[in-house]
Each structure stands twice: as structure tokens, then as C-alpha cells.
Amino acid sequence: MSGLVISELNISHGAIRAVNDLSFTVKPGELAAVIGSNGAGKTTLLRTLSGLKSAHSGSVEWNGQSILRKKPEDLVRSGIVHVSDGKSVIPELTVKENLALGGIWRKDKKDVALATAEAIELFPRLGERMQQSADTLSGGERQMLAIGRALIARPKLLLLDEPSLGLAPLVIDQIFQAIKALRDRHNLTVVLVEQNAMGALRIADIGIIINLGKLVASGPAHELIDNPSLRAAYLGY
Amino acid sequence: MRNFLGHSSRRLKAAIAFPLIGLALFLLSNRVDELRVYQGANVAVFVVAIISIILLTGYSGQISLGHGALMAVGAYAAVLSQIYWHLPVILTFFVAVLAAAGFGAILGSAAGRLTGPYLAGTTLALAVGLPSLANQFGFLGGEQGLNYDVGLPPAWLGADFTQYKWFFWISGLAALIITWLSFNLLGSHYGRNWRALRSNPTAAALMGIHVGRSKVLAFTVSSGLAGLAGALLAMTISLVTPSAFPTSLSFSIVTGAVLAGVTLLTGSIVGAVVLVAIPEITGALATHLGGSEKVTSNLPGLLTSVLLIVAVLLFPNGPQAIMKRTRKSSQ
Amino acid sequence: MERLFNTILIGVSGGSIYSLMALALVLVWRSTRVVNFAQAGQAILSTYIGYEVITHTDNYWLAFPIALVAGALTGALIDILMVRTLMKRAHSGPVAGIAPVIATLGLLGLIRAIVGMIWGGDLRQFKLPVSNHGFTFGHNTIPFAPINLLIVVTTVVVMLIFSVIFQRTNLGLSLRASAYQPEIARLAGIRVDLTRTIGWAFAGAAGAVAGMLVTPTNYLSPNSLDLLLVSGFVAAVIGGLESLVGAAVGGLILGISLALVLEYISSSLAFPVAFVVLIAVLLVKPSGLIGAKRTRHA
């Protein structure tokens, strides 16, 4: 089966079970929002999907192939790109160097140049700050840089960890719109982890709500938005 | 209340155990040959030196690659106080402790602010450079060194009481006293502070422990012990020279502490025995296998280093971690 | 005035070698977060290999690249055989934090013992590749000799090569990214383990160059580079331990100050001065005199 298929996944941090018997599927080209409050296990889930953390049991398949026990650097090469939380940029490097990292392993240097141009077109602000050290960027600009770098790897499955964290509402909107645009343009499969439930579900096709590592609900995003009981308990609006 | 009782009964046990161990050792020293007695004295010296590292590294979480240099400070202080002030031997040991502790306090106040790499490098610099200073100042006796004489054993011990036995008695007694004092120190609130510091400096600071002062104290105490070990070492060779305190001495002590488990006071005896046994083992190997002087003279260094590397690679989290794991799996 | 100038020149030559050693330490520190005390051993092994080539071929210029390659290979090998295992296994407990340092210490002892077994403890000497008689201008002979010039020029070339690699190539970008943020580097597809091995190889090469440059005006024995290790460490600390430029500048600062002390005060003070400089820097400006913004934590 194609797409991202997660079944009965368990992930532990020592004695703590951070993800508990989690199963869900994201079809190719779908934008899935994974919603949950602090400590729900969202980051842990993404870290396992990108190979940074090993799972305890269960299976994860991407386009029919198991991706558990693979290294992050190999998963990147097969198109799974993770933008970790906390604005995943390297502050000691310049904007240009941060972007260059995205395509550093790729052989097709022409396409790297093309992808870089596309990223700058999507986030023009990056283009104006190429020689600046990433340290000097604002929170929103860092997030743009992190996503821009991910795009240069030409991802097929994009994993985003709370891109809205700490950003002003206007900037959040901008980032979310960019994510949706990207998905539409490149037919990306996206797993978007968010605490900002409303914003994420609005652009998503499907929603997955987890709490304390367990699946609470999943389904088409608009249905979740309209569900009054979920609204009160988990979506917080 | 129970805690208190438990604590004091432990103390009581120790108060009985230590003299008994001492007695057993000293009786033993009458039964074995001279070489073993001499090696016994060396074991005792290393016990003191290893304990100094255990207090520092195992409890306060600091590292020193330069304790050989602090031993040299103690040894030179002892011998100088004997030459210039004509102090009795027992007092020269105290001078050794004080001098090294003073030196350690100065170093420690720099060290208290340093973490890992800086402390390691600074102490290593000390180990490499300090002993060679002796060659540059006349009163330190240069490469020939200074004679350090603890005197003959007192007459009342009998005519067949040898010099080596006397060394063994002195250093053995010192080792026992130091072990006992260290037990008590680690049981006190200083010991608890150090442990808190080692496992999490930030949390320790939040608990109201003065991190800097605690670290400096640990460094000072540890240096004092190293100074004593240095004076004892000098005693066993009746001489204080730069070449008695090479960098490899610092490394050996650290090796001993790692083999001892770094947090186990009683482990120090294991580490010390291994350190003393290494030359013996390599000596035996050399006579069996033959080989040139080049090879045989480097065998001890080779064996010590291999032991150190293997110990660190096999138990990077300390031998205790292994014990815990086997205990868990046997349940 | 002339005396001062000459002293500074000699200081630059000595400092260049410290810079190279500092560079070797910084390269490993950045990639592995350990001060590699075995560097003295790696450098001495490479230098003995160079010595061996010189005794057989009588050619310093052939020995130099061979020693350099030997240094790089040793560094890579150490990373693959020892550091990798250590990084995987050391997690927690009283020893974990100090395990890497202790391992490098053990390695220093091991290499030294092996070198001693092969070549013995006698002091040996290189044939000078170029003269050590000072340059003469008219009637004036200055202490700065062709050998010093060789040292300075070689160091400058090595530093230039490294800065080009680090600033202009993808390999350099990988090395920097892995040093600063290994996790983000992995997510960007960089093979961080391999990159670290390359860092160790570069460091080994830099140490070998330092050994090959310092030995002609000195002697060679299994521990003849110990003091250089200490000086290199002091230089690296002056430079902030993180930065390549810092290593270079730190080496020069130390070299020149030592030369001044030796010339104007006393020749027996070299070690105490270096040590006092180290302690002073650590107390006054623990982040190093140059650049480094971040605070000093292991």
C-alpha cells in the first residue's frame, strides 16, 4: 500500500511510553494534521518517522517499505524530510549555507539550484538575507529557512514539527498558506504536527488527534473541526 | 530515627572493621617475604592516591590528569621540611598534605569554574610541566633529587623488623586512616553535596548547594590526599626526584580509579593491587617471551593503557552499571 | 628595537607550531566534544614514520607527505575503532562524562608504548631540511633562519588549505554543520559519523605536520611532543577552543609571549609562563580571547 502507514506503533523513553498503540494512514498527496497538547507524543512520533529515534514495537511503512530502523541520513535520501521543532536551522551558519545544507547530499546540482531558486521565490525574505548569519533572523524567518532547506532536498514526505511555535498570528497564517501551496504544487505528502489545532485543521485534508500517546480521533479535517465534543476537549476553541 | 541508627551502626561496624583489617594485614606482613612486603607498601600508597581521585571524580564529578604532579608537590614539601626545618617524619607527612592541599586550593579555584575539557587540559599541563621544574631550581636537587629519610624502625619492634616492613606499616596505617576518614567524609553532608553536584549541577545549585565552593573543597581535599600519597611514595624509595613523578604516574592513578569503579572506595584496593601487579606480570611475561629491552621496558605502559582503554570501552558507564544490569537480568 | 623584532620573529615561528597543534585539538573538539590528548601520541607516531623515511631515503621532502598521510590514517582509524564505540555506549553514570577523555589518555599511553617498543627511548635527531643558521643582511645575522621560514610558510599554507576547505567546500560545510548541530546535520542527510572520521583524519594530519616541523630543531623521543601538546592546548584555549582562526591566533599569541619571556626574563620560565597564561585566560575570559560567543560547558 502506498502512502504512510503506521500500525500499532509503540515508542518509549525509558520507562515512559510516549506513543501507545498508534495506528493511522496518510495517503499520497494528503496533508495530515497531527493535533495534541503538550506531551502528547507528537515530537516523539515525528522523530521516529525520520529515523532519529527507534520504536519499541509496531510498524511504519512508506510506499510499502518499512522505514523503522533506518538512519535519518538514508531516509532523507528516500525523500522523507523532517523539519524538527524549535526552528531547525544552524545559527552559526549563514542563510545561504543553511539552504545549501538541504541539497548537500544530492548529485543533481542543477536541480539543487532550481530548488533553491524556488524556495527563495516562496520566501523572498530569505533571498534578501543570504549572507546574513541565521542567528540574526526573526522566528518567522527561521521557520521559513528551515522549510526552505527541507524543500531543496525535494521531499516526497514532509514532516513538520510545530512550525507555528512562537510566531505571531499573521506569520503563522503565512507559513500555513505556504505549506498548503507547496503540497498543491509538488503533490507532497505532509505530516503537520501542531498544537494550533484550528489553523492546522483548516489547511489539512485529514486530522489525527492524539492525547498521552494514544489516538483519540481521526478523520477528514472538516469533520473534526465541526465535532462539538472534540472541540471542547481537545481542540480548545 | 531509623536512618540515624542505621548510620551509627554502620559507623560502629567500620570502627570495629578497620582495626581488625589493620591487624590482619600487619600479622600477614610477618609471614610473607620482603618483596611482597615492599609491594604491600606500594599498594597502600596507591590506595591513598586512588582514593584521592575517587573523591574528586567519582563524587564531585571533576577530573584530574595531574595528580602525579600534586604527589610531587607533597613529596617535595615533605623532604624540604625535613631538610630545612628538621621536622620529625610524621610531621613531614602533614606538611605534604597541607602543601598539596594549598596548591590544590589555588588550582581548584580556577578549576571550580572549569568544566570537562578545560580541567582535564589544565591538570594535564601540570602533570607534564611541573616535575621538570625541579631541574631548574637548585634547591630542589635537580635530576638527582633529594634524599628523604624516614629513619630506621624503632628498636622496640625487634631486630628482625626490616626497613621494608617499616615502610609497609607506615603506609598501610596511612591508607587505613585515609579510607576510614573518606568513608566518614562521604557520609557527611559534604559527601551528599558532591553527589548531588555530580549528578546534576543545576539542580544542586537550586537546592542551595554552593557549587563553586563545593568543587573547590573537593579539589582541595583530593589534592591533600595526593600530597600524602606523594610523600609516602618518596618514602618507599627514600628519594624525591622529578623522574619519580612522570606523567605516566598521573595516568596510572586514573587507571587505578577507573578499575576501582570510580565511586567505590573499597575498589581502590583492587585498582592499587592491579597497578602494583602490572610490572610483575609484564616482568614475568618478558622473561618467558624474551624480547629486547625496548619491548620489555614498554610492556608495563602497554598493559596499563590497554587495561584503561578496555575498561572504558567495556564499561563506559562504570562497572556499577554492569552489576546493575546483571542483577536485573538475573531477576 | 632590533632585538624586540628578532624575538617576535622567533616567537612567530614557535607559535606557528603551537597553532598547528591547537588546530588538531580544535578539529577533534568540534566534531567529538573531547580534547584529544592522544594527539601527542598520534603526532609522535607520524613523526617517527617520517624519521624512518628520512633515514632510508635521506629525503625530508618525501618524509613530510608520508608522515602527513600516516597521521591522517591514524586519526581516522582511532575514530573508527575507538571513538565510534564510545559514542554509542557511553550514556550515563559517573564515568560516562569522562570516559572519552580517559580513553584518549589510554590511547596516548598505548601509542607511546608501541613507539617505545619499535624505536626505543633514545633521543634521535633529524637531518635539517634547510639551514638553521640565521639569515644574514650585510654584516648582520639574525636568529630567524631558513628553518624558521619553512615552519612559518608551511603553517600558513596548511591554514590556508584548511580555511578553503572549511569555508568553500561542501565537505567543509558538512564538517561545520555536524560540529554545531549534529542532529540537524543528520536530518539534512549528512553522514555525521563519516564526517567525524574525516575531522579526525584532518586533525591527525595537522598534528603530523606539527611534529615534522618541530622535530628538526629539537630531538625525537617517545614523549618529545608532550610539551607541544600542552602548548597546543593553551593556544586552543586562548582561541576559544571552537574556532580555527582562534587556534591560529592563540598559537601566535602564546609563541610570541613565550619568546619575549625567554629573551627578556629567564629561559627557565617557559613552562610556568605557559601555565600562568592558561590559568589567567581561563579565569579572566573563559570563552577565550577571540570570538567564541558561547559559554564554556562540556
Ligand SMILES: Nc1ncnc2c1ncn2[C@@H]1O[C@H](COP(=O)(O)OP(=O)(O)OP(=O)(O)O)[C@@H](O)[C@H]1O
Ligand atoms: N528524551 C526524552 N526522555 C524522556 N522522556 C521524554 C523525552 N522526550 C520526550 N519525553 C516524554 O515523552 C512524552 C511525549 O513527549 P513529546 O515531546 O513527544 O510531546 P509533544 O507532543 O511533542 O509535546 P509538545 O507539544 O510540548 O512539544 C512526554 O511525556 C515527554 O516528557
Ligand SMILES: [Mg+2]
Ligand atoms: Mg513537541
